[in-house]
Amino acid sequence: MKTGFGLSSVACIAMVSLALSAANALAQDIVVGQVGPFTVLPSPDAKEINEGAKAYFDQVNARGGVNGRKISLFALDDKFNGDEFAKQLAVAAQRNPVALITPIGSAALQKALKENLLDNYDFVVLNAIPGADSFRNPGHPRLFHIRASDRNQITKIVSHASTLSNKTITVFHQDLPIGTGGLAVAKEVGEKAGMKVTGIQSKHDDASLAQAAPAVAKTGSDTVLVIGSPKFMADAIAQLKQAKTLSSIYALSYLSAGLLTKVAGDAQAKGVGIAQTFPSPIARVTELQRAFQDTMKNYAPDVKTISHFHLEGYITARTLAEALKRVSGEPTPSKLAQALTRMGPLDMRGFVVDFSKGNSGSQFVDIAVVSNGRLLY
Numbered sequence: 589m590k591t592g593f594g595l596s597s598v599a600c601i602a603m604v605s606l607a608l609s610a611a612n613a614l615a616q617d618i619v620v621g622q623v624g625p626f627t628v629l630p631s632p633d634a635k636e637i638n639e640g641a642k643a644y645f646d647q648v649n650a651r652g653g654v655n656g657r658k659i660s661l662f663a664l665d666d667k668f669n670g671d672e673f674a675k676q677l678a679v680a681a682q683r684n685p686v687a688l689i690t691p692i693g694s695a696a697l698q699k700a701l702k703e704n705l706l707d708n709y710d711f712v713v714l715n716a717i718p719g720a721d722s723f724r725n726p727g728h729p730r731l732f733h734i735r736a737s738d739r740n741q742i743t744k745i746v747s748h749a750s751t752l753s754n755k756t757i758t759v760f761h762q763d764l765p766i767g768t769g770g771l772a773v774a775k776e777v778g779e780k781a782g783m784k785v786t787g788i789q790s791k792h793d794d795a796s797l798a799q800a801a802p803a804v805a806k807t808g809s810d811t812v813l814v815i816g817s818p819k820f821m822a823d824a825i826a827q828l829k830q831a832k833t834l835s836s837i838y839a840l841s842y843l844s845a846g847l848l849t850k851v852a853g854d855a856q857a858k859g860v861g862i863a864q865t866f867p868s869p870i871a872r873v874t875e876l877q878r879a880f881q882d883t884m885k886n887y888a889p890d891v892k893t894i895s896h897f898h899l900e901g902y903i904t905a906r907t908l909a910e911a912l913k914r915v916s917g918e919p920t921p922s923k924l925a926q927a928l929t930r931m932g933p934l935d936m937r938g939f940v941v942d943f944s945k946g947n948s949g950s951q952f953v954d955i956a957v958v959s960n961g962r963l964l965y
Contacts, residue, residue: 617660625668640901670695741863754810762816770815801827826852874938
C-alpha cells in the first residue's frame with residue numbers, strides 16, 4: 589500500500605519516529621552539576637555560588653535556553669571532605685552532566701588530581717576553588733579555572749605592600765597545599781621585590797593557633813599574609829588581633845568579610861585587606877555589575893544580600909552558557925572543552941574570561957578592606 593507521496597506506511601512511520609526522536613533530543617535539558625560543601629564550613633560559599641549560577645541559568649531558560657534547550661542544575665553535598673567528594677563525583681556522573689561547576693576545598697581537588705578521578709568520568713569541571721599552583725600545574729585538560737590563581741593574589745598583595753614601602757612579610761599559613769604552596773610563591777615573589785619573607789605554619793585547632801599567633805606577632809613584620817581555608821584565616825586573624833600584632837594583615841579571597849567579622853568581631857576585623865578575584869558585587873559601575881544585580885533581583889528575589897560568591901556563580905554560569913552556545917549538535921564534554929578553549933576572550937564588560945592560552949581564564953585581582961562587616965574597594 590502506497591501513500592499519496594509514493595512512500596510506504598512503514599517508511600512514513602520511520603520518518604515520523606526519527607523526527608520525534610530529534611525533537612525529544614532537542615527538548616532534553618543540558619545537565620550541569622555542582623558538588624560542594626553545602627552543609628558545613630566553608631558554607632555558605634557553595635550555596636551562594638549555586639544561587640548566583642542558578643539565577644543566570646533560570647534567566648537563560650526563560651529566554652529559550654541554549655540552542656533551544658534548557659539548562660538543569662543539580663547540587664550534591666560533599667561535606668567539605670575529600671573522600672565524600674570522590675563518592676559524590678560518582679553519584680554526579682550517573683546523571684550525565686556535561687559539566688560540574690566550582691568544587692571547593694584543597695582536600696577535594698587534591699583527591700581528584702592525585703587519584704586521577706577526572707579520568708574516570710566524562711565531564712568538564714569549571715572554576716575550582718582554591719587556586720593553588722599545585723592544582724593548576726599540570727592540572728587536568730578538562731579542569732578550567734575562572735578565578736585568578738593564588739599566585740596572582742599573592743603577587744598583588746606583595747606588590748601592594750611594596751608600594752607602601754614595607755620590607756618584611758610573615759606568611760601565617762595552614763598545613764595544607766594552599767598554605768605551603770602559598771608560602772613558596774610569597775618567597776619567590778617577595779624576593780624579586782626585595783622583601784624578606786618568612787613563614788609560620790599552624791594546624792587548624794585552637795591550641796595550635798594560640799601558640800602560632802604570638803610567634804607571628806613577635807616577628808615584627810610590616811605585613812602578615814594569612815593563607816588557608818576560610819575558617820582558618822578568620823580564626824588566625826582573630827588570634828593575631830588578640831596577640832596585639834601591629835602588622836598590616838592580608839588574606840586571600842576565600843575569606844568573606846562576613847565570616848571574619850563574625851569570628852573576630854567588627855572592631856578586630858576592620859582594616860584587614862582581602863584579595864578579590866572578581867569585581868565588587870554591589871557597585872553598579874560596569875555593565876557586568878548591573879547585569880548581575882538585575883539577574884539576581886529578577887531570578888533570585890529571595891536573596892536579600894548579594895556577595896562576591898553570588899557573582900562568582902553568575903560569571904561561571906555565564907561562561908558555561910556562552911561556551912555551550914558555540915557547540916554544534918549534541919553538547920558533549922569534549923565539544924564543551926573545545927568551545928571554552930576556542931571562543932577566545934569573553935568580555936562581559938567588566939570582567940574577561942579567556943582560555944585561549946591555557947586553562948586559567950582570569951588574572952583579575954583587586955584588594956578590598958573590611959569595614960563594618962563589608963568590603964570597601
